[in-house]
Amino acid sequence: MKTLRPFGSPFVIILALSLIGCRSGPIEGRSSRARTMILTSGPTEIVMSSSKVPGYWSQETYSEQEFFLYTRVRSFEKGNRVEVEGPFGNAFPAVFRDEAGLYLRGYGPTLVLVVWKMERSDDQNDKRPGTQEAADHAPHH
Amino acid sequence: MRRIIKTLWPTLLLGLAFVQAGCRSGLHPWVPPEECKVTIVSDAAFVRTGQGDHVDGYLAEYNTDFRKERMFMVLEITHYLKGDRLILNGRFTGDSVRMPFRDKKQEKVPVFLVERAKPNIPSVPVIPTLK
Numbered sequence: 001m002k003t004l005r006p007f008g009s010p011f012v013i014i015l016a017l018s019l020i021g022c023r024s025g026p027i028e029g030r031s032s033r034a035r036t037m038i039l040t041s042g043p044t045e046i047v048m049s050s051s052k053v054p055g056y057w058s059q060e061t062y063s064e065q066e067f068f069l070y071t072r073v074r075s076f077e078k079g080n081r082v083e084v085e086g087p088f089g090n091a092f093p094a095v096f097r098d099e100a101g102l103y104l105r106g107y108g109p110t111l112v113l114v115v116w117k118m119e120r121s122d123d124q125n126d127k128r129p130g131t132q133e134a135a136d137h138a139p140h141h
Numbered sequence: 142m143r144r145i146i147k148t149l150w151p152t153l154l155l156g157l158a159f160v161q162a163g164c165r166s167g168l169h170p171w172v173p174p175e176e177c178k179v180t181i182v183s184d185a186a187f188v189r190t191g192q193g194d195h196v197d198g199y200l201a202e203y204n205t206d207f208r209k210e211r212m213f214m215v216l217e218i219t220h221y222l223k224g225d226r227l228i229l230n231g232r233f234t235g236d237s238v239r240m241p242f243r244d245k246k247q248e249k250v251p252v253f254l255v256e257r258a259k260p261n262i263p264s265v266p267v268i269p270t271l272k
Contacts, residue, residue: 047217094217103216103258105231 034085035113036061036121043074046093046110053093053112058082068093071115081121088113177229177253178261179203179212185219190236190252199223200240200250212253213238221258230257 037058045054046068055070061081069084076082092108183200190196198215214229221227234252242248 045218050217052218096218096220098220101221101260103218103220103255105217105254105256 034083034117035067037067037069037082037084039069039076039078039080039082040066041098042078043076044096044098046095046112048091048093048112055115058084065111067111067113069113069115069118071118073115073118076118076120082118083121084113084115084118086114086116172232174230174232174256177203177212177231179214179227179229181214181221181223181225181227182211184223185221188213188238188240190238191249192236194236196238196252198252198255201227201253211240211248211250213240213250214253214255214258216255216258226261227258228261229253229255231255 037060039056039058041057043054043056045052047053053068053070054072054074055068056076058067058069059065060067067088088111090109091112092106093110093112094103094105095107095110096103179201180203181199181201185197185199187195187197196213196215197217197219198213199219199221201212201214202209203212204210212233214231215234231254234254236252237249238252239247240250
């Protein structure tokens, strides 16, 4: 057993370095609080891990941070002010910027928010009846 | 004896790690992305490559050494149209697809993996005014 002792410490160091190197996924916090956003695009899509992800580009009113809102609902329009709930994380998707005709692979880091609930914001001046119907409840996996 | 093992062990592990990384199949030497001006000559297509990948993209033509060459440009989002002129940034993957040519003969076309594509809008030439 004594003969194995010298092997111990380098092995632990290499194991620790390997684990650090192999860590995948973002380390930023996740939050599901409601956020007020302005949609900066109509219904569009991005691609992550060869899967098409439908949704909208948006900008948070408070921080001006850009998000991609993952939702299958296509009833919202560019310029709509919406209140969104759901967790988010960083990703490097492939995107097509409609306004510039630009295609970018590995674009990012992009904050992708999985929409649990999405509805037109109440503080919008031109509040119309029926806006609540457009609420989205994305499936939970 | 123990001291020799203690000294050599990390070096041996490191060497093994490098050898393993070098032997991994599918690992290619890094090549810088190249720029290419192309014209799309087909509608969007989903094809199987020679190495067995299934990819989305377009058949495109570009000029090199005053010759017209063809490539299959791979994009994950295919929002362009036939006839669009683009400036591409990306790499040839070494893979190819079989595409029909003019006289219905199959031709091996190299695959170009697009990282960035933007419309190629030629700027208006500056013509000096006559005095």
